[in-house]
Amino acid sequence: MKLDSKIPAGRLEEKWRNYQLKSQLINPANKKKLNVIVVGSGLSGAGAASTLAELGYDVQCFCYQDSARRAHSVAAQGGINAAKNYQHDGDSVYRMFYDTLKGGDFRSREANVYRLAELSAPLIDHFVQQGVPFAREYGGVLVNRSFGGVQVQRTFYARGQTGQQLLLAAYSQLYKMIRAKKVKMFPRSEMMDLVVIDGKAKGIIVRDLVTGELKRYAADAVVLATGGYSRVFRLSTLAIGCNGSAIWKAHKRGAYFAAPSFTQIHPTALPQSSEAQSKLTLMSESLRNDGRIWVPSQKDDTRKANDIPEEERDYYLERRYPSFGNLAPRDIASRAAKERIDAGYGVGRLKNAVYLDFKHAIERLGLDTIKDRYGNLFNMYMKITGIDAYKEPMQISPAAHFSMGGLWVDYELMTTIPGLYAVGECNFSDHGANRLGANSLLQASVDGYFILPNTINNYLASTLQDQHADINHPAFDKVENEVSAHLQRIINVDGTKTVDHYHRELGKIMWNECAMSRNKVGLEDAINKIIKLKEEFWNDVKITGSVSGLNTELEKAYRLADFIEMGILMCADALQREESCGAHFREEYQTDEGEAVRVDDQYSFVSAWDYNNGDFKLFKEQLEFENVQPTVRSYK
Amino acid sequence: MKVTFKIWRQESPDAKGTFRAYQVDDLTEDMSFLEALDHLNELLVLKGEEVIAYEYDCREGICGQCGVFINGRAHGPHNNMTTCQLHMRSFKDGDTIVVEPWRAASFPIIKDLIVDRCAFDRIIEKGAYISAKTGTAPEANAIPIPKSVADAAMDTAACIGCGACVATCKNSSAALFTAAKINHLNKLPQGKAEQHQRVKEMTWQMHEEGFGSCTFTGACEVECPEEISITNIAEMNARFIKSKIFG
């Protein structure tokens, strides 16, 4: 199958406009008859569901949490980027486009990235109108701060809770449409599989997490907005429930999976402190605006941070990357931290952390300003670690965070299955091999609010003549039976080890071999280990309770079963990409100074994998750079 | 460290619940409270028993999904903290820790420690939004909002909807939750157009859901993870009266 990204013709600045001018429209009377399923209620899901409903479609929205308001967009802290140029510091749509493309190490589509930057400004307008209390100057205008990988101030924020405020706005808008009876909301409902009829996505099988019942839902199009899959590492900044099952099931039904190995390791999370740990809490990247990162310049320094004099501190980011310093992009900052920790300069009880110090910022700006900017983050740090970060530096460490990879989508955000769309983090679209800070909320929102509602009609218009899918169609029987058998099979194993045991094992393999730095031998070894782990899982996992009723162990188990399979594909993808780019750092491809070496002539493509009955097959979408010349990405 | 958990077990909404004691020997102070329960659940699986059902998601204090009554306090012994942020270092070796679900008529128990908080969503549905469609927004800086107003709106918008306020309130009043949302939107210029309708309809839904009256015990603001002030309830009362006069 040839991958057609459907990039519209015309100059970069005109592509989106041209697309909108030419795409098909559906008259309001017909929209009422069309039904769209949205899986996920985060920024992209709730944004898409509410906007589609406003346009007149009938929408059914599903989430596994107890309420749409819990979706993990809620946890994004630092902010959302937009090319408003309110700070008059030389920002523009083009510069934002360029920063994002470069930040992603030239592994994303020009047209998509440009559209992202272009739609960022109206998005801020939208959220302000929806009542998001963004930070303001005394005079009443919006404030900006800077974020990693960028030299202008274009990040809008609401304290350290920007994601929460945007999500709550989206959730409110969603409930407005629920009240209008245009959206039907199904909380505590998890998508178990996709139903494809005559090659088109026509419905989903859902498990009611309270009763355990499997239910069928049919629609004219299905939108996946199910977020990232970094829980494959087990320890990550993601919510415990975040999973890749929906996209993995879609992948197995024919949707190509793009760049699965592009997962971002965030440089500023709290370090792991014990084996039993379930989660690595993120400390917003915005802290790097004012905080300085350092390690002692002596190995195994046992002194307390405050006892180490200034001249014996190694501000390694400022040393290695003088022009961006502490605001180097995430992949670079994470790798630099890993380099110091591996070399024996790590701090903390397990020597797995580096310091993030606010002493100078407090001296310069005063305690009140720091409290105003980051107060809630410092409080959070205090609650979790019991340490007062106003008095001594925070200890931070890299942690698995965002997945740039996801279902392959074209310019319309449609996957390779007609009628199946992927929006937000679960698609591969705009971030290339590395996402810039504060672009995640942006992409999720733009996808959901602005892009999908403008592209889905192009497909739906063509289905007007089709019969509406019926849940009694044999395809639904078949898929439901498969899901049911799959669940029963997990219960029936009745082995000796817990689901968490296998998740910890998978996490270790993935973290060691497929995280911040990768190599051929390690990846090949990892694939073998995961295949073995998969076998062990299916022979020896133990779950109590039954398929019916609320069973949290069963939920964990079927999500993990998919993560295990996904882990294999992630390693396979990392193995085939013999270059270093963005978050994907292959040890074989680095300079003497340890910087990444990209191989543009061979790897300037998006890898898109066909499931192919478990024997993954690679397709390549060649990236064309017409406006920008890919350069060596330097932040020195 | 070694502790004994006394945990409320209840098979289904209508079943009779009871406390069961579980001793766990190999916990560490670094573990979060929920990780200790995770560990207990693993032990239960290995023993062939059904696991304890409890809720969580983000485990960093922002999603609001976790929440149980621990040793007589909503979200545990500390003020202004979520259950997921509670760590075992807050307990002593040998302690008995009593764990109960949120108790309120409007939060029926689903299983064990899990309750149904959809009543909150239904309150939101009755007006916690600004009726403007996607694509209709004017330029963001067109309406200046003084920092003090934006900050005050943010203070209340921070609510995570965990339900600790209702859980700890002897009257199961949802006044703090409802007030937080009303005050957030009604303070902002964008929210003014629908302000009176919003107050009337959201508070009416709060009544319909069966929540109790606020008697200002102040427990809610102590347990609220986002430190939302009880003054908000007084402000909501003022807005309510205003809506009756001007709305």
Place this chain on the structure above:
Amino acid sequence: MALNPLFFRKTIIAATGLFLCIFLIVHLSANCILLLPEDVARGLYNSYSTALRENPLIKIVAYILYISIVLHVVYALLITIRNRKAKPEKYTMNQANENSSWTSQNMGLIGIMILLFIVVHLANFWARIKLGIGEAPGFDADGNVDVYEVTYSLFQNIYYVIFYTVLMIPLGLHLHHGLKSGFKSLGFYHQKGLKTLAKVALIYAAIMAIGFGIIPFIVYFK
């Protein structure tokens, strides 16, 4: 939309409660007459009571007062019933003392104690003087009903003195919480104002409790 009982009932309780707070100031001021030497106090106290009984304006206020007490009690009862229904199952372990004052958690109980006091208090005075139940009070030299004597003789009984004094403790607690939250119920939310109000409520409650509580003792030892 019908009246929202969550707000309506609270508003009634707050409004009547605040009115009763004002009444108490007047009541205590009058009681202070009892602290004067007997020859001055008797005449003044009796003529004051007569004036109160005969002034038509005061009569209206008195009725408002009775209605206030009844409404305050009835709506408190309604709210309590509703609130209990909202929390049908109590926690097995509840450390409410760590997040709120005992008073705020027990306003109902305290209210019942005060109601008990009011019943006894009305039986002692109002029933004898206005309704003529029990032994009829005498007249003083000016021909006024000798309310002073009624009071004086009552507080010669140490049990009454103790009863009247001890029950001023719940009154003080009730007033302290009631005054603070009554204003909030009526929508007063000015941050600094509420801080001042908290102080005022404390001082007011202390004056009322100590003032009302100490007078029977002084009369007893007079």
